[in-house]
Amino acid sequence: xxxxxxxxxxxxxxxxxxxxxxxxxxxxxxxxxxxxxxxxxxxxxxxxxxxxxxxxxxxxxxxxxxxxxxxxxxxxxxxxxxxxxxxxxxxxxxxxxxxxxxxxxxxxxxxxxxxxxxxxxxxxxxxxxxxxxxxxxxxxxxxxxxxxxxxxxxxxxxxxxxxxxxxxxxxxxxxxxxxxxxxxxxxxxxxxxxxxxxxxxxxxxxxxxxxxxxxxxxxxxxxxxxxxxxxxxxxxxxxxxxxxxxxxxxxxxxxxxxxxxxxxxxxxxxxxxxxxxxxxxxxxxxxxxxxxxxxxxxxxxxxxxxxxxxxxxxxxxxxxxxxxxxxxxxxxxxxxxxxxxxxxxxxxxxxxxxxxxxxxxxxxxxxxxxxxxxxxxxxxxxxxxxxxxxxxxxxxxxxxxxxxxxxxxxxxxxxxxxxxxxxxxxxxxxxxxxxxxxxxxxxxxxxxxxxxxxxxxxxxxxxxxxxxxxxxxxxxxxxxxxxxxxxxxxxxxxxxxxxxxxxxxxxxxxxxxxxxxxxxxxxxxxxxxxxxxxxxxxxxxxxxxxxxxxxxxxxxxxxxxxxxxxxxxxxxxxxxxxxxxxxxxxxxxxxxxxxxxxxxxxxxxxxxxxxxxxxxxxxxxxxxxxxxxxxxxxxxxxxxxxxxxxxxxxxxxxxxxxxxxxxxxxxxxxxxxxxxxxxxxxxxxxxxxxxxxxxxxxxxxxxxxxxxxxxxxxxxxxxxxxxxxxxxxxxxxxxxxxxxxxxxxxxxxxxxxxxxxxxxx
Numbered sequence: 001x002x003x004x005x006x007x008x009x010x011x012x013x014x015x016x017x018x019x020x021x022x023x024x025x026x027x028x029x030x031x032x033x034x035x036x037x038x039x040x041x042x043x044x045x046x047x048x049x050x051x052x053x054x055x056x057x058x059x060x061x062x063x064x065x066x067x068x069x070x071x072x073x074x075x076x077x078x079x080x081x082x083x084x085x086x087x088x089x090x091x092x093x094x095x096x097x098x099x100x101x102x103x104x105x106x107x108x109x110x111x112x113x114x115x116x117x118x119x120x121x122x123x124x125x126x127x128x129x130x131x132x133x134x135x136x137x138x139x140x141x142x143x144x145x146x147x148x149x150x151x152x153x154x155x156x157x158x159x160x161x162x163x164x165x166x167x168x169x170x171x172x173x174x175x176x177x178x179x180x181x182x183x184x185x186x187x188x189x190x191x192x193x194x195x196x197x198x199x200x201x202x203x204x205x206x207x208x209x210x211x212x213x214x215x216x217x218x219x220x221x222x223x224x225x226x227x228x229x230x231x232x233x234x235x236x237x238x239x240x241x242x243x244x245x246x247x248x249x250x251x252x253x254x255x256x257x258x259x260x261x262x263x264x265x266x267x268x269x270x271x272x273x274x275x276x277x278x279x280x281x282x283x284x285x286x287x288x289x290x291x292x293x294x295x296x297x298x299x300x301x302x303x304x305x306x307x308x309x310x311x312x313x314x315x316x317x318x319x320x321x322x323x324x325x326x327x328x329x330x331x332x333x334x335x336x337x338x339x340x341x342x343x344x345x346x347x348x349x350x351x352x353x354x355x356x357x358x359x360x361x362x363x364x365x366x367x368x369x370x371x372x373x374x375x376x377x378x379x380x381x382x383x384x385x386x387x388x389x390x391x392x393x394x395x396x397x398x399x400x401x402x403x404x405x406x407x408x409x410x411x412x413x414x415x416x417x418x419x420x421x422x423x424x425x426x427x428x429x430x431x432x433x434x435x436x437x438x439x440x441x442x443x444x445x446x447x448x449x450x451x452x453x454x455x456x457x458x459x460x461x462x463x464x465x466x467x468x469x470x471x472x473x474x475x476x477x478x479x480x481x482x483x484x485x486x487x488x489x490x491x492x493x494x495x496x497x498x499x500x501x502x503x504x505x506x507x508x509x510x511x512x513x514x515x516x517x518x519x520x521x522x523x524x525x526x527x528x529x530x531x532x533x534x535x536x537x538x539x540x541x542x543x544x545x546x547x548x549x550x551x552x553x554x555x556x557x558x559x560x561x562x563x564x565x566x567x568x569x570x571x572x573x574x575x576x577x578x579x580x581x582x583x584x585x586x587x588x589x590x591x592x593x594x595x596x597x598x599x600x601x602x603x604x605x606x607x608x609x610x611x612x613x614x615x616x617x618x619x620x621x622x623x624x625x626x627x628x629x630x631x632x633x634x635x636x637x638x639x640x641x642x643x644x645x646x647x648x649x650x651x652x653x654x655x656x657x658x659x660x661x662x663x664x665x666x667x668x669x670x671x672x673x674x675x676x677x678x679x680x681x682x683x684x685x686x687x688x689x690x691x692x693x694x695x696x697x698x699x700x701x702x703x704x705x706x707x708x709x710x711x712x713x714x715x716x717x718x719x720x721x722x723x724x725x726x727x728x729x730x731x732x733x734x735x736x737x738x739x740x741x742x743x744x745x746x747x748x749x750x751x752x753x754x755x756x757x758x759x760x761x
Contacts, residue, residue, distance in 0.1 A: 014061075014078040015054065022050045022254065023080035030077045043068070043078070046265060047228055050251070063228050083258070100148045101260045104174060106201070107185035108194060109156035110472070112213040115243040116185060116252070117153045118603045144253060152179070158193075160200040161315055168317075174204055175302050180260045181207045183252065188218035188225045188240075191364060195356045198234075202270045203306035207259050210234065211252055213241045217594060223366050230363035235267040244597045271355030273312070277347035283337060284308040291330035292322065312344035378593060379476070388480035395473070396499050399464050403507070407457035414452055435636065439628060459609055461507040465496075466604040470596040488571025490515075494524040501531030505717055509724040523574050525728050526738050529717040530567040532560055535674035536713055542678060546696040547705040559709050562753075566714065566745060631669060643668055653747070657711070657754040658704035667711060667746075673718050703757025710753040714746040 011026045025047050028038055038044065043063060052060040059075040061068055070078075107113040121140025138153035154173060155166035174182065182201055186194030191212065201208050212225055231238035237255045241248030258264045273281045285308045292304070310318040311334065323331055338344060381387040425440060468474050478492030485492050497511030508528045515521040532540070540556055548555045630642040647654075647665035654664045666680040700708065716722070716739050729735045 011079050011081055014051075014059065014075050014080055017051045017054065017080065017082060019051050019054055022048065022083045024048055024083060025078060026081050027079040028077060029079070030074075034074065034077060038078075044228070044232075047231075048083070049080070083263070098146050098148050100150065101180040101256075102177065103149050103151045103256060104154055104177075104179040104182045104206075105151055105185065106154045106170060106174075106182055106197070107156060108158050108187075108197060110475075111156075111185045111187045111194065112241075112243045113153065113156065113185045114604075115597050115600045116183075116211065116213070116241075116249065117151060118600050119243065119246065119249055120149075120253070121151055122603070142253070144257065147257060149253075149256065152177075157197070159197055160204075161310075161313065171204075174201075174206055179206060181209060181256055183209045183211055183256065185211045185213050188212045188214050189221055189223055191225060192356050192360050195359060196352060199271045199352045199355060202268050203303060203309055205303045205306075207266060208236055208268070209252070209255055209259060210236060210238045211241050211248070212238060213243050213248075214594075215240050215247075216242045216245070223364065226363045226365070230359070233269065233359045233362045235265075235269045237264050237266070244595070269355075271352050273309075273351040274347040274354070277312075277341065277344060277351075280337060280341050280344065280347070281308060281312065284311060284334065287326075287330050287334055288322070291326050309348055311338070312348050314345055382473075382476045383479050385480060388476065392477055392480055392495075395468075395477075396496070399461075399468075402464060403457055403460045407460045410456035414456070418452070435632065439625070439632075455609065455613075457504060458507055458510070459605055461511070462605045462609060463601060465511060466601040467596045470594075470601060472593045488523070488527070488568060489575025490520050490523055490571065494520060497524060498528055498531055501528050501533060502537075504535075505529055505531065505533045505721040506724050509721060509728055512728060522729060522731070522734055523571065525725060526574065526734065527567050527571055529721060529725070529738065529742060530563050530570065530714070532563050532713055533674065533721075535718070539674060539677050539712060540709055543696065543705060543709060546694070547700060547702055555706075559706070559713060559753075562710055562749060563713050566749070570741075657707035657750040658701060659708055663700075663704075663708050667708075667715050670712065671716065671719055671722075673720075674712070677712060701757075702761040703754050706757040707750040707754035711746045711750040714742060714749045716742045716746075 012023075014023075017023060025043060025045055028035055028043070028045060030038075043049070047063055050062045052062050054060075059070045061070065105113055105117055117138065117140065120142045140151050140153075142149040142151055152173065154170040157167045157170045159167060160171040160174075161167060173179075184194065184198055184201060186198075194210075198208065198210060210230070212227060212230070215225065218225060225240065227238050227240040237259055239248050239252045239255055241252065243249065255264065259266060272278065285304055288304050288307055292307070307318060307322060311322065326334070341347075382391060422440075429436065429440065465474075468477075474496070477496055481492035481495040485494055488494075494512070494515055497508045497515075499508075501508030505528055508531065509525055512521050512524045512528065515524050537560075540559060541552070544552045544556045544559075630646070633642055635641065644661070644665050646668065647661035650664050651661040654660055662681065666677040669680040670677040696705070717725070722739070725738060726732075726735050729738075
């Protein structure tokens with residue numbers, strides 16, 4: 001290996017260093033036996049080490065992810081060049097201009113990428129959406145001396161083939177933004193899988209650092225990764241890490257800074273295609289080199305060898321882009337070449353896996369092969385439908401119990417506190433006009449109360465979901481429920497947020513973030529409002545017991561089944577409409593079970609909660625004030641308000657289902673909160689809420705009551721849910737379509753229910 005530091009440098013004995021100082025090995029002395037022993041432990045010329053402890057006795061150094069104890073005599077045979085690492089603890093050198101570098105954090109799902117991102121960025125991170133996309137974009141800042149690292153957490157992806165939205169975003173960012181370094185996180189227990197993604201990154205001509213994470217998990221399974229040997233075999237910086245214990249994070253930062261400032265030996269060993277297709281590959285490269293025009297790839301076209309590889313893989317997106325920039329002669333030449341070699345994809349894959357096998361043999365040792373680990377024993381029950389589905393519903397019931405037994409109690413106290421606050425404010429505002437007091441009490445305070453009262457439920461929900469995701473259980477949920485959810489064109493992960501909708505649609509909509517596919521996330525969000533929430537169920541049961549005292553459970557069950565039937569039918573219809581799109585196959589990793597990381601969970605809760613407050617909260621407050629305005633103006637009485645007048649306008653529609661304008665007005669006020677429907681009916685019929693159920697049989701016939709309840713269950717969701725829908729969909733067409741579809745479904749369902757009721761009653 002050539003010496004990357006060919007200029008003048010200081011070479012010192014190892015004993016000249018202090019603890020925590022780092023250096024590059026420059027010379028090793030001793031006989032053949034000592035040098036051989038050094039080599040077996042990863043101590044070689046040009047390798048990087050850090051002094052952990054130095055004393056008159058044994059010396060402890062760290063090379064890669066391994067700590068090595070050396071006797072005094074052996075340590076004296078090592079000569080090194082010190083590395084001046086920047087001090088990351090303070091900003092002492094403020095006079096120098098700050099250097100800024102862009103770092104992309106890449107990796108497959110479940111490799112600890114989020115843990116590393118959260119540790120490095122902490123609360124400096126920002127969460128938004130990629131331009132024009134609903135996939136989350138996370139970025140944050142890490143300050144190290146006079147260096148600022150902007151870290152972008154790319155979506156988790158198994159490859160850089162543009163098959164899923166995540167893959168398109170990841171490779172598009174690398175191609176167009178040209179980050180100064182890409183940190184690829186890998187699971188030490190399944191390193192070969194990440195090496196496949198690394199082989200694709202190499203072709204993009206961007207500097208790459210490999211972070212081998214979960215070293216402790218791998219060792220527990222009898223797998224040992226020789227970090228130094230892996231670094232030598234790959235020709236790039238490699239860092240051994242256990243991110244959950246904050247091990248290797250500082251070394252990762254140091255290696256990033258060394259690489260971007262040109263102090264690392266970076267000579268990647270790039271895999272080739274299979275031998276029998278090397279000439280084909282070179283011919284493709286020659287055609288592209290001679291004829292390809294620059295275009296929309298970026299400031300120039302991507303690396304030619306990467307384009308050639310993608311063409312051999314049959315990447316449709318790259319193929320179409322390249323075809324637009326080639327002359328007809330060159331395009332015909334390539335088409336003939338690929339027709340003669342239809343197995344070009346297999347040649348690329350074979351070449352990569354031959355390369356991976358060579359790397360793995362040189363750096364990975366496996367012991368206890370064939371041993372049944374804890375994950376296997378647990379999955380024996382959790383992934384079998386006969387056991388997995390009952391366990392899933394038990395877990396779901398536990399989630400509901402934890403979320404709403406604790407969060408619901410806190411929510412009630414918060415609502416009570418806001419009611420008391422309203423009375424106190426009313427006393428202080430007694431001299432103000434009535435409309436001002438009503439605005440502050442019924443508009444602003446109740447709007448803020450609606451936002452704040454949801455926080456306990458959301459925080460607990462986010463915490464429980466983060467724990468389930470972090471330990472690896474959510475992948476099992478998707479696996480068990482996948483076959484059933486495919487009826488609606490969804491994968492198994494969609495079942496969890498939908499089930500949570502039985503309690504409240506807001507956390508259900510927000511919970512759709514666990515669905516990776518953009519298409520399936522949108523469908524899940526679209527269908528979730530048809531899951532009857534607890535507020536709608538409360539109104540349903542109150543009216544059912546009043547109107548149908550003989551068969552309340554049967555009637556309520558039938559109405560709930562209407563929601564379930566419409567949910568399934570709507571899902572099937574959307575699946576047919578999306579049949580032209582390529583469905584993402586159900587190929588999913590089942591990660592090993594492991595302890596949850598509290599830091600990752602805490603930051604996850606904070607980011608999601610703040611996102612709700614900042615986006616959905618402002619919409620809830622705004623709509624609450626708007627609804628107050630229409631229910632108060634112009635006379636200060638709801639029965640003569642603009643909202644009631646709107647109800648009068650639609651009175652002919654109400655008559656179709658045997659109702660009057662009062663029922664429609666109650667549906668409209670339910671937009672703020674579904675439980676408002678009962679209170680509005682009580683106001684309009686001029687009775688107390690407690691007395692309403694007693695007079696309802698005289699006001700509504702059984703067929704009309706059925707129509708009202710079906711419309712209530714299918715009508716547009718409450719303002720909090722609408723805010724969550726708009727926020728998560730990030731697509732106005734889908735959002736408007738959801739509301740329009742709910743209105744149509746409610747009206748059609750009411751008409752059908754009324755005529756069915758006329759037949760039975």
